[in-house]
Amino acid sequence: MNVLISENLYDNEYISQYATGMKELEEHVKQFPPEWAEPITEISAAQIRDTAHAMAEAKPAVAIHPGRHVTWYGDDTQRARAMAILTALLGAYGRKGGMFLPTKVKQGRIPLPSFPESERGRADGAGSKYPLATEESQGLTQGLVQATLTANPYPIKGWVVYGQSVLESIPQRQNTLKAIEQLEFMAVVDVLPVEQVNYADIVLPEATYLERYDPPHIVTTAKRPYVAVRQPAIEPLYESKPGWWIAKQMASRLGLSDYFPWKDPDDHLSRLIQPLGINLAELKSLGAVAFDGHPYIDDRTEADGPVFPTQSGKIELFSSVLKDLKFDPLPQFTAVEPPPQGYLRLIYGRAPMHSFSRSENNSWLNDLMPENQVWVHTQIAAKFGVQDGQRIILENQDGAKSLPIAVRATEAIRSDCAYMVHGFGAQGQGLTKAYKKGASDTQLITRVAIDPIMGATGMRVNFVRVLSADGERS
């Protein structure tokens, strides 16, 4: 941004038409020249300049992708904002080769009776403690664990867990386990016997995605918006039931049938897709239907609504919303704590053949990748005296230990980091293929950095050292 602005290489016309706060931004980024960024990023100032020049030349066809998992260090809103502002300077929102603007799809509504008002508000802090985290953004699971642990703002006595393996996917496992202990009741709806079913009072086995209908999948952020429908290929096996059936049955037994005013998935789906001008039979036979999209500013119509859904209707480079909440209205850099002596920063990610902690027990996918490895730089492996393929145990800064995991000594990682694929080291005995295979990153994430703006949980703030497989420090 410093280079683009100081050398006047940004999209002036676009910014003056669609953005506010350029003056403040210009002033703000003066303090961040490439020479300032060089020691932090380990990228030379010359290369940073070259990159800015290449982007300027290609603009607006530049896509700055924020990545799939963005909660790292607790300052993530500001990092994401910095990337978004760079995208704006390049004039790339709603321009060919840049970022698509979403196209609305008319959805049918099924009228529901109003929900009873709660005087106590949400327990997870979404909308209150974290005013920008809205109920629509699905709330904060981590906040719910905290509320359960502390009985603040009020005691929580029961959980119904659905669509998530709370012990494998939420950091600070120790807290989640404690919170579960404090519950009077826990029901788990799951496709697989993951670890949390061990703690459940009731387990409701859900049918897999090949055996059930789900609500229509409506994607508005693609070049052309589309609606896809999931339909069963076979009848549910054993005692498993589709999620919609479980929800509807629970509601009717609790006297809440009015909130599910549809007969079956056909009825539900037909009413939701009614305004789209396609019928259910058509959608079912095609599987997915795409509609005309208006991803570029030039194609927008009145019906598409405002180009930028902010208070001003423009890109707010300087955010008055953040200013009002007493946050930095322009992104500030916060330094990341380096690993202590003898420790490596634990980072984690995904392998293309596995999804979260859901697929490790699948026979075919397990065959492709039965366990994860811990990647460490070749020189670090040599320093710790561990061989490629050797099984080790990792211990984090709080003394949490991993299951044994094989070392992958590689050049493909920084020398201050250790990396593993998430989702392994399963603790559910029912997962016959995945049980205790590889190590779990979640088990080593005992510390988190909460983003004060959005309340999200930064998880790359844990450090590990290498113990030999018999638990000795190497």
Added chain:
Amino acid sequence: MPRFAMVIDQERCVGCQSCTVACKSEWDVPNGFARTRVRQTGVVGSFPKLTTSFYVSQCNHCDRPTCVPACPTGATYQDKTGIVRVNRDLCIGCGACVAACPYGARYVNAKIGKVDKCDFCASRLENGLQPACVATCPAHAKVFGNLEDSSSEAFQLVYRQGAHRVETTQVAIGPNVYYAGKPEHTELLMAGFAPQLPRTIAPGKIWSSLLNKFVFLAVGATFLGQAVAFFRQLSVGEKQFED
């Protein structure tokens, strides 16, 4: 007559192995084996300047296949379109063709006692479908087509854009799986996965291994026959006794 070929674009492959899974599902391939595999090449260089790529392997349906003459029963043959196929009725599962393949593309399916490998999804082709791996590839990294058809994408990639065969001076048997990729990625592929000289199993060994099976079968049959006779005698005896 079509001449089928597969072109793999190394610059598009992301190494997700969807092709392997689609193939396993289509052909009921047992775990631990595959008709098409994806392996990483490299990594070479030092951080952060690294080179790596993926090698997608399968049967190459070679112009001059070494597996066909290696087969003692004629089960492995090349059809009119150049596809190398295995006739399961004739296959005795001896594994001579597995040893003879320079690309490691064949395996003995222990479940059925027969050799199995990619056949370009011949039965899908007959129904106007693409091979399962091609249909499922999310990156359009696999292109299947007819090299006699100059308008096909495969033809363009092979004859206009320089997709190449994985061959060495020692092993040049005309594979029909081609690879398109940057020179550094080709180099890595050849460094890690160049074809191996075909190994041969002496015909005598095949027959003796087979003979062993027959011997076991014969001994087993004799034993079974004796057992049947024994129990029959017993039951007959009992009847006589009851009488």
